Each structure stands twice: as C-alpha cells, then as structure tokens.
Amino acid sequence: MASLSTSNSTMLMALVVGCVMMAASASNFYQDFDITWGDGRGKILNNGQLLSLSLDKASGSGFQSKNEYLFGKIDMQLKLVPGNSAGTVTAYYLSSKGSTWDEIDFEFLGNLSGDPYILHTNVFSQGKGNREQQFYLWFDPTADFHTYSILWNPQRIIFSVDGTPIREFKNMESIGVPFPKNQAMRIYSSLWNADDWATRGGLVKTDWSHAPFTASYRNFNANACVWSNGASSCKSDAPSSTNAAWFTQELDSTSQQRLQWVRKNYMIYNYCTDAKRFPQGLPHECRMS
Secondary structure (H helix, E strand, C coil): CCECCHHHHHHHHCCCCCCCCEECCCCCHHHHEEEEECCCCCEEEHHHCEEEEEECCCCCEEEEECCEEEEEEEEEEEECCCCCCCCEEEEEEEECCCCCCCEEEEEEECCCCCCCCEEEEEEEECCECCCCEEECCCCCCCCCCEEEEEEECCCEEEEEECCEEEEEEECCHHHCCCCCCCECEEEEEEEEECCCCCCHHHCCCCCHHHCCEEEEEEEEEEEEEEEECCEECCCCCCCCCHHHHHHHCCCCHHHHHHHHHHHHHCEEEEHHHCCCCCCCCCCHHHHHC
8 A cells, every 4th residue: 555644745735737647548458457357357459459357157357557546537438238237346446455445436236138227436535435426327338438537636536427527525634534645546447246235235136147248448548646666756846737637627617517417317326315324413524515
C-alpha cells in the first residue's frame, strides 16, 4: 500500500494544475495491464486493443493495471455479458491495499434476459464503505461498448457514463468524513460468479448452460498522476496544462442538471435515504447533501 505523510499530502493538494500526466491516449492493454487470474480466461486481443474476460463454472477471470495512480481521470469502454447474465458480476474499480484501503467501485450486476443490468457504485475510505448507490442504465450495455469514467481529484469523485455524471462524492473531511486522498490505487476488473447475492438478492442463480460468459474492454485512457517508488509523476514546478483540468474539475450547471436527471429517472437505491439501515442516524455526508 502506497501512503503519503500529511505533509506530502498537503504538498500534493497544492499542485492543482501543475501536473505532468501519464496520458494513455494510444492505450495498449499489453503495456497498461496484467491479467492476474483466470487460467487463460482473460485474453488480450487485436494487438493489445481489446481485452476480454470470461467466466465458466470452474472460474472467472480478472486483470489489474501495471501503474498505481493518486488522482486522475480514468476512462474505459466496456461491453457487458449479453443475454441471461443473472448471477454474474463484472467489477471495474480503483483500489489500494491493506486493512484501511480506499476503493472506488463500478459493479455491473447481471440479470435475466430482457431485465436491466443494475449498476452498483460504492466509495470506500480508510476501509469503510457502505456508501452504495445503484442505477439502471438508459441503454442496453450489452449491445455495444459504452464509456465508464471515474474522475478522482482532491475535492471530489465523479462517476460518469458516456460523459453523463451519475454520482458525485465530495470531500467532506471538514465534517469528519474520510476521503480517499493518501493512498495510491490500481485499476482492477473481474468477471465472477456472485449468485449468492447479485441478482434479486441471490434468488436467481447463474444458469451455467449459457457459459462461458464474456465481457469486453477497449479504449482505456488515463489522465492521471502515476505513483511510483514513493513519488508522484505530477510535478509542482511543471507549467499549467489544459490536460490537467480534471485536477480541479467540478460539475458545471449543465452537468448538475444531467446528474439530477439520472438520479430522478434511473437511481434505484441510495444509502443516504435508507433510514432503516441506519437507525442511529444517516451518515454525516448524507445530511449535507
């Protein structure tokens, strides 16, 4: 786990747009990722332009980034498991290591043919999660590739789908809410069987007659601060760069309207409104929103 001291964290917060980014515009999965498990079920194809994960009754599969990042804007295009995907979960997330890890999650919960996927999001800071928000999507995520993005800067985390923000988690350390900012994170993705909980709370099981299940990935892009050997690739003495706008980015009025459109029409669960789950009172960040 790569951690920063308080003084180093303060220094990084002051970098703002003076960053030298690792920009993976000409991404290649051979260069950017390692397939870490699955015994051949994860494959890099088309000269590094495409990656696929598959799941059968014996095993799922997964990959992780070669680099660790401390703040950035991460984009990946995914095409999810088609047809009867009930019981399967395709996870795509940032995470650090250790018992007080940070994590920023997209998880795609499969469903019966014709029923919508559920997009499950969560934010962990210092080992504590329980910040789930879930959404339906306004398109079929199995018919084509769509872009799923995480913008992570010292002030906020923004989850987006095809450029439309679906969730914002703000830095509210001022009221005692931990925020991920001191631990570098890798990108991980996996396709696995979670039929004990994924579809209708575990009532619908995986139909293995449809295996292998396959999810595909392309067009990875990272405008991000790479963390390596205890130092960031973002330099305080570098000239300002328009590519570093993400470091101070926030939602403008149009983006706020789009976020509210998603919340009104497609959000199906929000921990901040689940009073039964928190009988001692909703989490602090929920009382501020």
